[in-house]
Amino acid sequence: MSEHKAGSNLEKVLSAGHFAFTGECGPPQGANVPHLIEKANHLKGVVDAVNVTDNQTAVVRMSSWAASLILLEQGLEPNFQMVCRDRNRLAIQSDILGVYAMGIRNMLCLSGDHQSFGNHPESKNVFDIDSMQLIHTVKTMRDEGKFLNGSDVDVAPKLFIGAACNPFAEPFDFRVYRLAKKISAGADFVQTQCIYNMDKFREFMKRAVDMGLHEKCYILAGVTPMKSVGMALYMSKQVPGMDVPQALVKRLRGAGKGKAAEEGIKFALEQIEEFKEMEGVAGVHLMAIEWEHKVPEIAERAGVLPRPVV
Amino acid sequence: MIVAESKPIKELLEMVKGFKKILVVGCKGCVTVCNVGGAKEVAILASTIRISGKKEGLDLVVGEHTLERQCDPEYIDELKDIIGDYDAVISIACGVGPQFISERYPATKVFPGVNTKFMGGAVEHGVWSERCAGCGTCVVHLFGGLCPIARCSKSLLNGPCGGSSNGKCEISSDVECIWDTIVLKMMEQDRLDELMEFRPPKSWTTARDGGPRKMIREELVK
Numbered sequence: 001m002s003e004h005k006a007g008s009n010l011e012k013v014l015s016a017g018h019f020a021f022t023g024e025c026g027p028p029q030g031a032n033v034p035h036l037i038e039k040a041n042h043l044k045g046v047v048d049a050v051n052v053t054d055n056q057t058a059v060v061r062m063s064s065w066a067a068s069l070i071l072l073e074q075g076l077e078p079n080f081q082m083v084c085r086d087r088n089r090l091a092i093q094s095d096i097l098g099v100y101a102m103g104i105r106n107m108l109c110l111s112g113d114h115q116s117f118g119n120h121p122e123s124k125n126v127f128d129i130d131s132m133q134l135i136h137t138v139k140t141m142r143d144e145g146k147f148l149n150g151s152d153v154d155v156a157p158k159l160f161i162g163a164a165c166n167p168f169a170e171p172f173d174f175r176v177y178r179l180a181k182k183i184s185a186g187a188d189f190v191q192t193q194c195i196y197n198m199d200k201f202r203e204f205m206k207r208a209v210d211m212g213l214h215e216k217c218y219i220l221a222g223v224t225p226m227k228s229v230g231m232a233l234y235m236s237k238q239v240p241g242m243d244v245p246q247a248l249v250k251r252l253r254g255a256g257k258g259k260a261a262e263e264g265i266k267f268a269l270e271q272i273e274e275f276k277e278m279e280g281v282a283g284v285h286l287m288a289i290e291w292e293h294k295v296p297e298i299a300e301r302a303g304v305l306p307r308p309v310v
Numbered sequence: 311m312i313v314a315e316s317k318p319i320k321e322l323l324e325m326v327k328g329f330k331k332i333l334v335v336g337c338k339g340c341v342t343v344c345n346v347g348g349a350k351e352v353a354i355l356a357s358t359i360r361i362s363g364k365k366e367g368l369d370l371v372v373g374e375h376t377l378e379r380q381c382d383p384e385y386i387d388e389l390k391d392i393i394g395d396y397d398a399v400i401s402i403a404c405g406v407g408p409q410f411i412s413e414r415y416p417a418t419k420v421f422p423g424v425n426t427k428f429m430g431g432a433v434e435h436g437v438w439s440e441r442c443a444g445c446g447t448c449v450v451h452l453f454g455g456l457c458p459i460a461r462c463s464k465s466l467l468n469g470p471c472g473g474s475s476n477g478k479c480e481i482s483s484d485v486e487c488i489w490d491t492i493v494l495k496m497m498e499q500d501r502l503d504e505l506m507e508f509r510p511p512k513s514w515t516t517a518r519d520g521g522p523r524k525m526i527r528e529e530l531v532k
C-alpha cells in the first residue's frame with residue numbers, strides 16, 4: 001500500500017500511517033451554494049476528506065459531483081459518493097471520468113438506499129450494477145484502463161476507491177466475508193456504518209483482523225454523535241441495519257434534560273479513543289448529520305487536531 | 311403463473327361509462343388460478359356492472375364469456391361471432407389478453423379489468439409472491455436456487471446490502487430479504503466459496519432492457 005494509487009490527501013494520510021479523520025457533508029435540497037460552503041467550511045482543516053453524499057436516503061439534492069467540485073474550490077478534499085440506484089453503467093462510467101477530470105480523487109461506491117425511503121418513491125430505480133460491481137468498475141478503469149465492455153479508456157481515472165461496510169446488518173457471520181469480497185473487488189478503504197454497539201464491532205474487527213483484511217484495506221470506523229434521545233430512538237427503530245443498544249438510549253436519557261447532546265458527544269469521544277487503539281482500525285469517519293459546526297469541537301476534544309499535512 | 315389483481319370496481323365503472331353493451335371476457339389460465347379472471351369472476355363483475363347501471367336507471371347489456379386462454383389467437387377467434395354485439399370489452403385476463411383482443415378486433419374498444427402484477431406463485435392460501443422477473447438468462451443456480459433479480463429490491467448480484475435486518479428487506483418489514491435467505495442457506499450448505507465469487511455485471515440484453523422481446527422456434531413455425 002506504499003505506492004499511491006490516486007494520490008489523494010486521504011490516501012497519503014492513510015499510507016503515511018496516520019489515524020485518518022474524515023467528515024461528511026450533505027448537499028443542499030436546492031442550489032444554495034452559500035449554505036453548502038458554510039457547512040463545509042466548518043470541516044476545513046479539521047478532516048482529511050469530506051464525504052459528499054449522493055441523493056442520500058433517496059431524497060433529491062444537488063448532485064454529489066457538483067457539490068464535490070464546490071468543496072474542491074473551497075480547498076477541501078471531497079470523497080465523492082456514488083450510488084447505483086440512479087445511474088446505469090453508461091452514466092456511471094462517464095461520471096467517473098468527469099469527476100476525475102475535474103480533480104476529484106476519492107470515490108465511495110454504494111448501492112444506495114431504495115427510492116421508497118425518499119421523496120420520489122414513484123421513481124423507477126436502475127441498479128444496473130451493484131456496489132460490488134461499481135467498485136470493480138472503478139478499479140478496472142483505473143488499473144487496467146478498460147471500460148466495462150473491455151474497450152480502452154483514454155486516460156484512466158486515478159481514484160482512491162472507497163466502499164461502505166455495515167457490520168450490524170445481517171447475517172452477521174457473512175458481513176466480514178462481504179467486506180473481504182469488496183476488498184477483492186478493489187476497495188482501497190472502507191467506511192463503516194455508524195457504530196453504537198461496540199461489543200459487536202469489536203467482534204467484527206477481530207474477525208476482520210484474523211482474516212488479514214486490515215492489511216489489504218484501510219478500515220475507517222463510522223461515528224455519528226447522538227444529538228438527542230429522540231434521535232437514538234429513531235435510529236434504533238426506523239433505520240434498517242442500525243444497531244443502537246438500549247444501554248446507550250438509557251445513558252442519553254440519564255444525562256437529563258438538555259444534556260443528551262453533550263452525553264452523545266462524550267460517547268462518540270470514548271468511541272474514538274478506543275478506535276485509535278483498536279487493531280485494524282485506520283481512522284474514524286465522523287458523520288455529524290446537520291451538525292457540521294460541532295465537528296471542530298469534537299475533533300479538538302478527540303485529540304485528532306491538527307490534521308497531518310502530507 | 312402470472313399473478314394479477316382486480317382493478318377497483320370504481321375505476322372499471324369509470325372506464326366503461328357511457329357504453330351500453332359491454333362484454334366481460336375471462337380466461338381459464340393463470341388468472342383463474344389466482345382467482346381474479348375466471349368464469350366465476352366474470353359472472354361477478356358482469357352482475358356488478360348491471361346493478362350499478364340499474365342504480366343509474368340504465369339498462370346495460372352485459373355479456374359474459376370465458377376463453378380457454380387469452381394468450382392464444384386460436385381462442386381469441388372464438389369471440390368473432392359475438393364481439394360485434396358489444397361496444398366495449400373488459401378483459402380480465404393478464405395484460406396479454408386485452409392486447410390480443412385489441413389486435414384481433416381493431417374496431418372494438420378494449421379495457422383491462424385487472425392489474426397484472428408479476429410472475430410468481432401461491433405461498434399460502436390467498437397469498438402470492440413474486441419469483442421471476444423474466445430476465446431471459448436464468449442464473450438461480452448461482453444463488454442457492456433463489457432469484458435475487460426478482461426478489462431483492464435492488465436486484466443485487468453480490469448482496470446482501472447493508473439494510474438487511476432480521477431477515478427483512480430495508481424497504482419494509484413485510485418484504486423478505488432474499489439475500490439473507492440465500493446467504494444462510496449457502497453457508498449452511500458449506501458453499502461460502504460460491505458466495506465469495508464476484509458476480510460480474512449482468513447483461514440485460516435478454517431482459518426487457520434489450521427492447522420488446524420475441525421468441526422464434528423455427529421448428530414450430532409453419
Ligand code: SF4
Nearest residue numbers: 442443445448449457
Ligand atoms: S434469474 Fe432471471 S429468469 Fe431466472 S428467476 Fe430470476 S429473473 Fe427469472
Ligand code: SF4
Nearest residue numbers: 462470471479480487
Ligand atoms: S435488504 Fe436484502 S432484499 Fe432488500 S435490497 Fe438489501 S439485499 Fe436486497
